[in-house]
Amino acid sequence: MNKFSVDLTNCDKEPIHIPGKVQSHGFLIAVDKSTGKISYISENAQAFLNCPPKDLLEMPLNIIDKFIKQQDPHFSVEDLLKLGIIRKSFDAIAPHPLEINDRPFYLVITSSSHDWLLEFEPVTLQYDLQSSIGRSASAMLQGKSVSALLKRAATEVKQLIGYDRVMIYKFLDDGHGEVVAEEKEEKLEPFFGLHYPASDIPKQARELYKLNLTRLIANVNTLDAEIITFRDEHPLDLTNSSLRAVSPIHIQYLKNMGVQSSFSISLISHGELWGLIACHNYSPKFIDYKAREGSKLIGQILSSALEYRQGEEDSEIVQQFKETANILSDQLNRDKYLTDALTCHKRTILNVTKATGVALVFENELKTIGEVPDSADILELAEWLKSSTDESVYYTHRLSEIFHPAKNYKNVASGILSCSLSKELNEMIIWFKPEQIETVNWAGNPEKPVTPSENGLLSLSPRKSFETWAQVVNNTSEKWLQEEISSVLRIREIIITDLNKKANEIRLLNEKLQSAYEELDTFSYTISHDLRTPLTSIKTYAELMLKNKSIDENGRKMLGRILAGADKMNFLIKEILNLARVGRSEINFETVEMQALVQEVSVEVWSAFKADKAELILGQLPDIKGDKTMIAQVFTNLLGNAVKYSLMVDKPKIEVSAYIDGNETIYAVKDNGIGIDNRYYDRVFELFKRMDNVKDIEGTGVGLAIVKRVVEKHNGRVWFESKLNVGSTFYVAFKNN
Numbered sequence: 024m025n026k027f028s029v030d031l032t033n034c035d036k037e038p039i040h041i042p043g044k045v046q047s048h049g050f051l052i053a054v055d056k057s058t059g060k061i062s063y064i065s066e067n068a069q070a071f072l073n074c075p076p077k078d079l080l081e082m083p084l085n086i087i088d089k090f091i092k093q094q095d096p097h098f099s100v101e102d103l104l105k106l107g108i109i110r111k112s113f114d115a116i117a118p119h120p121l122e123i124n125d126r127p128f129y130l131v132i133t134s135s136s137h138d139w140l141l142e143f144e145p146v147t148l149q150y151d152l153q154s155s156i157g158r159s160a161s162a163m164l165q166g167k168s169v170s171a172l173l174k175r176a177a178t179e180v181k182q183l184i185g186y187d188r189v190m191i192y193k194f195l196d197d198g199h200g201e202v203v204a205e206e207k208e209e210k211l212e213p214f215f216g217l218h219y220p221a222s223d224i225p226k227q228a229r230e231l232y233k234l235n236l237t238r239l240i241a242n243v244n245t246l247d248a249e250i251i252t253f254r255d256e257h258p259l260d261l262t263n264s265s266l267r268a269v270s271p272i273h274i275q276y277l278k279n280m281g282v283q284s285s286f287s288i289s290l291i292s293h294g295e296l297w298g299l300i301a302c303h304n305y306s307p308k309f310i311d312y313k314a315r316e317g318s319k320l321i322g323q324i325l326s327s328a329l330e331y332r333q334g335e336e337d338s339e340i341v342q343q344f345k346e347t348a349n350i351l352s353d354q355l356n357r358d359k360y361l362t363d364a365l366t367c368h369k370r371t372i373l374n375v376t377k378a379t380g381v382a383l384v385f386e387n388e389l390k391t392i393g394e395v396p397d398s399a400d401i402l403e404l405a406e407w408l409k410s411s412t413d414e415s416v417y418y419t420h421r422l423s424e425i426f427h428p429a430k431n432y433k434n435v436a437s438g439i440l441s442c443s444l445s446k447e448l449n450e451m452i453i454w455f456k457p458e459q460i461e462t463v464n465w466a467g468n469p470e471k472p473v474t475p476s477e478n479g480l481l482s483l484s485p486r487k488s489f490e491t492w493a494q495v496v497n498n499t500s501e502k503w504l505q506e507e508i509s510s511v512l513r514i515r516e517i518i519i520t521d522l523n524k525k526a527n528e529i530r531l532l533n534e535k536l537q538s539a540y541e542e543l544d545t546f547s548y549t550i551s552h553d554l555r556t557p558l559t560s561i562k563t564y565a566e567l568m569l570k571n572k573s574i575d576e577n578g579r580k581m582l583g584r585i586l587a588g589a590d591k592m593n594f595l596i597k598e599i600l601n602l603a604r605v606g607r608s609e610i611n612f613e614t615v616e617m618q619a620l621v622q623e624v625s626v627e628v629w630s631a632f633k634a635d636k637a638e639l640i641l642g643q644l645p646d647i648k649g650d651k652t653m654i655a656q657v658f659t660n661l662l663g664n665a666v667k668y669s670l671m672v673d674k675p676k677i678e679v680s681a682y683i684d685g686n687e688t689i690y691a692v693k694d695n696g697i698g699i700d701n702r703y704y705d706r707v708f709e710l711f712k713r714m715d716n717v718k719d720i721e722g723t724g725v726g727l728a729i730v731k732r733v734v735e736k737h738n739g740r741v742w743f744e745s746k747l748n749v750g751s752t753f754y755v756a757f758k759n760n
């Protein structure tokens with residue numbers, strides 16, 4: 024409120040204050056609610072009433088009746104005011120028609136805190152709008168979707184007020200605005216799809232828009248009229264005034280766009296400002312009170328229709344998400360592989376949200392659909408997600424600000440929504456949304472250079488606004504909706520249940536396998552055991568027969584073969600019994616003194632294979648924890664093989680050494696024998712498997728299977744390195760605790 028000094032010749036009471044301004048197409052008189060005297064008046068009343076406004080200040084209201092003509096000459100303005108006060112509302116008596124200097128005017132009364140506001144404005148419409156407003160409303164409501172509804176509303180408002188451009192402007196959740204519908208004269212550049220930063224419509228302006236549903240700026244070029252008063256105790260509250268002057272910044276904004284008249288209607292949804300119907304005219308154009316009220320009504324109908332339709336569309340989205348979840352659930356039940364179920368059909372995990380791309384990281388494989396970053400980038404992102412969040416669902420619409428490498432692919436993934444399927448295995452699904460700026464529909468040509476307006480002011484123009492907005496939304500995607508997050512949680516639940524179900528199936532299979540395995544062990548044990556008695560008989564009787572002198576040379580040879588066969592069979596049975604024993608017996612953990620054990624075993628092995636020519640080198644042999652009998656079996660087999668498969672070389676040399684590596688003690692048994700062909704690497708430990716190069720050497724193919732079984736029973740590891748005709752090294756790692 025700026026003060027200025029005035030000539031106070033005819034008034035010695037107080038200086039005049041200017042609490043505000045009104046637009047000059049009408050004039051305002053405020054009446055003190057308690058005294059009924061004129062407390063404020065706009066200076067331009069002079070032009071309408073041909074009377075210095077100062078002369079009316081502090082006069083009783085009925086002085087006004089001198090200047091106006093009413094249909095009923097006995098009805099005064101004061102009567103009208105009283106009528107409104109009795110009814111507790113001025114809506115029913117607005118607008119009140121009257122004449123000033125033979126010109127038709129409307130009087131509209133509203134309330135301000137201590138005063139009544141009486142606003143007089145010219146009447147320009149000569150016909151009644153009632154029926155055309157009804158038609159407009161029903162035409163508008165034929166729009167089925169929200170966007171059709173908005174488009175029709177713009178069309179109807181344009182028809183009603185005849186402005187060059189009618190836009191529907193929607194406030195998004197971060198406060199910025201978007202033109203979501205437009206109806207305009209063909210020659211005009213379209214603004215549809217333009218985004219405006221939140222700063223374009225300041226917060227206090229938005230609050231006013233909620234209280235006062237329409238605003239007309241009849242002509243940006245006329246000077247506003249000042250309101251004068253003798254009072255200074257409080258400024259006049261113009262919230263409910265329709266003549267209220269608007270901020271000079273806003274006027275400049277309109278001028279920069281070449282707009283001469285502007286009209287806006289608030290759209291309120293669930294008590295909040297949803298948006299505005301913003302109307303522009305490129306020449307001055309006043310809108311009659313009734314046409315404004317008609318537009319307001321359309322705005323109100325649109326507001327409630329929006330609430331309803333938006334609700335409908337939201338629940339439609341939820342419905343679609345739910346349907347997708349059901350379909351995916353069916354696919355998971357039907358398909359053998361999870362990845363196929365989620366990505367290979369018509370309905371995929373992409374349909375779970377409104378994302379434009381999705382990646383599934385599962386069982387060490389990456390599967391993507393739609394627009395996604397490079398595979399390497401996705402895997403790096405997955406690693407980062409694993410290390411930086413413990414939540415099962417994580418989302419952001421400004422990824423590159425948190426995770427800098429994402430700057431390189433912000434065009435496809437400024438927003439991510441991820442859900443973890445398994446934390447340990449780092450299995451997850453990540454949905455991607457592109458940078459918002461990429462998705463914006465800029466109806467004009469964004470490359471077109473910005474031309475300064477006449478006064479060189481660039482700071483306020485739609486194009487400039489767009490640029491400002493573009494900076495604000497740089498690096499961000501559209502936000503994730505609550506519905507999308509719920510949908511992801513829903514699908515996560517379904518997938519995890521499915522995984523658990525499959526894991527359960529596998530566990531059951533495992534149990535069956537385990538019992539089959541045990542049965543087999545018992546079977547081999549029994550068979551081997553039971554075979555030993557008849558075998559001993561065969562051997563004993565064959566030996567007895569050999570002692571019988573009447574058997575000739577040929578018969579002896581045959582008996583020799585029977586004895587050799589029985590020995591071989593006996594050995595095989597022993598080996599199988601050993602193997603079965605490992606499966607059946609419990610481990611008896613104790614500290615095993617390896618130095619002694621290896622020495623003992625080697626003596627036996629050397630004598631069994633008559634391996635005097637083979638050299639044995641023993642290194643440091645630290646103690647380990649394990650079952651002594653089983654460990655002895657392991658080294659008997661490993662040393663046995665080392666000797667057996669190197670005796671044919673010139674100077675067989677066998678080395679046993681060990682070292683401690685972290686939590687493990689690793690033993691190595693090295694020989695310089697015939698070696699193993701690498702092609703069979705995976706099969707060496709299989710039962711009965713023997714390599715091609717050992718055909719002439721005796722063996723059963725059971726020894727290493729026993730080694731593997733013992734080592735695994737001890738939670739250890741076994742592996743080997745070998746080169747044909749150079750030698751082999753077998754390693755066994757035992758856990759230290």
Ligand code: ADP
Pocket residue numbers: 660664665668694696697698699707712713714715717721722723724725726727728751
């Ligand atoms: P086998 O009774 O035949 O020795 P194993 O199970 O102990 O049975 O070994 C399986 C096969 O692995 C052997 O037949 C042999 O072909 C190969 N093999 C095991 N140890 C060695 C070794 N030290 N050098 C060369 N080949 C070996």
